[in-house]
Amino acid sequence: MxxxxxxxxxxxxxxxxxxxxxxxxxxxxxxxxxxDIDVQLKQRHDLIPNLVETVKGYASHEKxxxxxxxxxxNQAQAATGPHDQAVAEQQLTGAVGRLLAxxxxxxDLKASANFQQLQQDLGNVEDKLAAARRFxxxxxxxxxAAIQAFPAVFFAPQMGFTPREFFDVGEETRAQIExxxxxxx
Numbered sequence: 615m616x617x618x619x620x621x622x623x624x625x626x627x628x629x630x631x632x633x634x635x636x637x638x639x640x641x642x643x644x645x646x647x648x649x650d651i652d653v654q655l656k657q658r659h660d661l662i663p664n665l666v667e668t669v670k671g672y673a674s675h676e677k678x679x680x681x682x683x684x685x686x687x688n689q690a691q692a693a694t695g696p697h698d699q700a701v702a703e704q705q706l707t708g709a710v711g712r713l714l715a716x717x718x719x720x721x722d723l724k725a726s727a728n729f730q731q732l733q734q735d736l737g738n739v740e741d742k743l744a745a746a747r748r749f750x751x752x753x754x755x756x757x758x759a760a761i762q763a764f765p766a767v768f769f770a771p772q773m774g775f776t777p778r779e780f781f782d783v784g785e786e787t788r789a790q791i792e793x794x795x796x797x798x799x
Contacts, residue, residue: 633766637775640757644778647750648696651781654743655690655703661739662687662706665713665732672723673716683709696750696781710736747781754778 666680686702686709693702714733717724724730758777761770 630769634773637757637760637766637770637773640753640760641775644750644753644757647746647753648781650746651699651743651750654739654746655699658706658736658739658743659687659691661732661736662710665710665729665736668726668729668732669713669716669723672720672726672729676716679709679712679716683713685709696779700781751780751782754780 662683666683669676670680683706686706690699690702690706693699714736717729717733760766761775761777766775
């Protein structure tokens with residue numbers, strides 16, 4: 615009888631250790647995924663001043679657009695946490711979109727090799743950023759599910775494992791995104 619109790623205790627301790635180590639690995643994957651988003655955001659933020667300067671050379675009287683992009687970039691750099699960053703980045707995306715639209719209004723700008731290269735670089739960063747966000751949200755989903763699953767739900771909070779926040783734009787911004795843009799000729 616004594617060996618059975620000792621064996622059960624050993625099995626429970628080994629299970630707790632394996633569960634704890636698994637949760638630690640998942641938490642690290644979430645942290646790494648968020649760091650990957652930060653890397654892509656830094657690349658994006660570094661490209662934007664070059665893009666603004668290039669456009670300024672061709673469309674110097676578009677000051678309002680330049681100011682909006684710089685303001686949005688500064689807000690995006692200052693944002694902390696997945697939700698705040700998502701909202702700030704969405705605003706920055708809109709401002710950069712308006713800046714890129716100036717290429718249509720200025721044929722010389724559109725033909726500029728520098729502008730085309732910056733557009734291509736920004737597009738590549740946007741693709742990498744979207745992939746990093748998807749990976750982060752997947753890692754967060756797996757982590758949150760693991761700490762809320764039975765039996766980890768009973769001891770995960772006491773071990774410091776709390777649910778993480780998704781990189782989400784929020785309800786208000788999502789409602790704006792889901793509205794189809796109007797195009798007038």
